[in-house]
Amino acid sequence: MKLVKFSLAIIFMISSIFASNNSKISGDARIYYGTEVENTANPKEDLFGKPNSIGDFGARVDYTRSLMNDTVVLNAGFQSLSLFGVDSEFVGYSWVKHNNKKGRGDAYWIDTLNMQIKLNNTLAMTVGRQALDTPFFFTETWNIAKNTFDAAIITNNDIPKTTLTAIWIGRGNGISGTGVVDANGTDLNGGMATFSRVLGSKPKPTYAFAVVTKLIPNTITQAWYYKAPSIATAYWMQTDSNIMGIVLGAQYTEIELVENSNKTSGFAVKLGYGKGAWNAYGAYSSTTGNTDGIDISNIATGHTYGSQSKLYTESYWNYGYVGARNAKSFAVGAQYNLSSVKLNAHYTHVAGNTNNMDVKEAALTATTKLDLVDIEVAYINAEIGLNFDERTNSKRKNTLFVKTKIPFEL
Numbered sequence: 001m002k003l004v005k006f007s008l009a010i011i012f013m014i015s016s017i018f019a020s021n022n023s024k025i026s027g028d029a030r031i032y033y034g035t036e037v038e039n040t041a042n043p044k045e046d047l048f049g050k051p052n053s054i055g056d057f058g059a060r061v062d063y064t065r066s067l068m069n070d071t072v073v074l075n076a077g078f079q080s081l082s083l084f085g086v087d088s089e090f091v092g093y094s095w096v097k098h099n100n101k102k103g104r105g106d107a108y109w110i111d112t113l114n115m116q117i118k119l120n121n122t123l124a125m126t127v128g129r130q131a132l133d134t135p136f137f138f139t140e141t142w143n144i145a146k147n148t149f150d151a152a153i154i155t156n157n158d159i160p161k162t163t164l165t166a167i168w169i170g171r172g173n174g175i176s177g178t179g180v181v182d183a184n185g186t187d188l189n190g191g192m193a194t195f196s197r198v199l200g201s202k203p204k205p206t207y208a209f210a211v212v213t214k215l216i217p218n219t220i221t222q223a224w225y226y227k228a229p230s231i232a233t234a235y236w237m238q239t240d241s242n243i244m245g246i247v248l249g250a251q252y253t254e255i256e257l258v259e260n261s262n263k264t265s266g267f268a269v270k271l272g273y274g275k276g277a278w279n280a281y282g283a284y285s286s287t288t289g290n291t292d293g294i295d296i297s298n299i300a301t302g303h304t305y306g307s308q309s310k311l312y313t314e315s316y317w318n319y320g321y322v323g324a325r326n327a328k329s330f331a332v333g334a335q336y337n338l339s340s341v342k343l344n345a346h347y348t349h350v351a352g353n354t355n356n357m358d359v360k361e362a363a364l365t366a367t368t369k370l371d372l373v374d375i376e377v378a379y380i381n382a383e384i385g386l387n388f389d390e391r392t393n394s395k396r397k398n399t400l401f402v403k404t405k406i407p408f409e410l
Contacts, residue, residue: 234256
């Protein structure tokens with residue numbers, strides 16, 4: 001209840017102090033629930049039992065103010081989380097680990113705080129805490145709270161249909177498997193999230209450079225280069241075309257560890273087609289690299305088990321396998337818009353990866369909007385194991401979750 005009062009106080013304080021024709025206050029309230037049963041040789045508790053269930057309540061407030069005819073834009077975002085005591089009876093875990101020293105306490109932090117500056121018609125920069133969307137450093141949005149970065153971005157559009165980007169990344173709060181700060185009494189000490197430096201034994205800022213162009217009709221081509229002195233150097237090339245509903249995509253990447261110069265490479269291809277209310281696709285990817293290398297996944301959340309990958313074949317729910325070294329993966333998916341309900345089916349198969357785990361994952365999802373409430377329901381059936389023919393070495397997981405979000409604007 002203290003968290004609710006505090007969040008409401010923040011909302012009304014911001015609205016009364018900063019509200020104007022040039023400002024906007026928005027946000028949402030979220031309730032996430034999930035449950036998973038893992039069957040091995042001896043089945044565990046039932047699907048909805050407390051030991052197998054996770055839940056969280058979240059609220060966020062975003063503030064935007066434009067100055068000097070939109071030449072300068074100020075952005076701030078506040079995130080809060082609480083279990084509201086349901087962990088005593090209904091759920092065993094939270095979606096984001098926000099334990100403080102007193103146990104499963106409330107968590108609250110500023111996840112966005114930046115300034116966007118339009119220097120001229122083709123040159124702009126954003127400086128401060130913000131979300132990122134790049135192949136190796138990105139904000140994962142599957143969770144109830146997103147990971148963000150202390151960063152500076154500058155973009156230039158002098159070349160027609162082309163954007164040049166340079167990024168400095170100083171700190172982030174991404175954690176493998178949870179997407180955002182894993183507290184355990186440390187990172188959310190006292191309830192406030194602390195942004196640690198970007199990963200590495202001797203942390204140093206990361207630099208990224210990119211060219212994204214639409215010079216080829218119906219095609220987006222991008223090339224990225226990363227210099228992360230504490231971790232690795234990497235590049236990523238990708239091209240995506242959509243010609244009369246036919247979707248074609250190709251990716252190639254290589255990443256080299258600073259510590260031992262071991263390299264990991266990977267490629268992926270995608271073919272899809274869409275018409276009217278439906279679309280479908282198929283994709284294949286392959287990675288190479290030895291056991292001392294690095295995975296092709298989000299460096300900001302650990303670049304290992306649990307971290308998402310931008311490869312076309314990435315699974316819907318079980319991350320960390322598609323991008324692992326020496327993985328051969330394929331994925332197929334389809335989407336159909338049925339009136340106000342969007343239906344999705346997704347299947348991923350991964351074999352031979354360095355995690356020594358083959359993966360089969362099938363996911364069915366439905367998203368809709370009921371009045372003001374956005375709802376997503378998902379069922380995931382996955383088999384993860386050393387050998388599917390020896391059932392004692394494989395895990396079969398059934399996962400069900402419901403996400404609800406109520407957006408608002410003041």
